Amino acid sequence: MGVYQLGRQKFSPRWGVRWAACTAIGAQLFYCLSVLGWREVLAQSPGRETFILVIITGVGGLLGWGAGYIWMMLPRWLNKPG
Numbered sequence: 001m002g003v004y005q006l007g008r009q010k011f012s013p014r015w016g017v018r019w020a021a022c023t024a025i026g027a028q029l030f031y032c033l034s035v036l037g038w039r040e041v042l043a044q045s046p047g048r049e050t051f052i053l054v055i056i057t058g059v060g061g062l063l064g065w066g067a068g069y070i071w072m073m074l075p076r077w078l079n080k081p082g
Helices: 002-010 013-037 039-043 049-078
Strands: none
Touching: 002 013, 013 039, 013 049
């Protein structure tokens, strides 16, 4: 919800939805990759699995938001006069 509000207030509702979608996709992708590929790492840290998954998911969300921001800014960067 916060990513949508930020995009809506700063740029447009359409970019708010795009940023929120990119954030959700990034978080879900990192969560799935960590659960499927990092079982050994999670098994070696008993009692901290949830904390590690939350951190990994948050990083994925931030990277997804960053990808959405680059998506928004790329046309502006490319059309910038030299």
